[in-house]
Amino acid sequence: MLDFEQFDFFGLDDLAATFPEFAGHLGGCRYTDYTHTKETDCAVRAAVRAGEIPATRHQSYVALYEILKKKPRWK
């Protein structure tokens, strides 16, 4: 069970950086503003499909993304 309260202190832009599994793949995305949730040529999603990133980790990321997206911006 994830404790979502602990994610209050960072924003949407920092979310991917909190997933160490994504780090080696973020540079492979064509655009730096990719959300890594649904872009068809996203390198993170490609790594999930290739089994390099556990699908459950990406699902957690998408769930958090949806939550953070609805929060007001703090910065």
Ligand SMILES: [Zn+2]
């Ligand atoms: Zn991406």
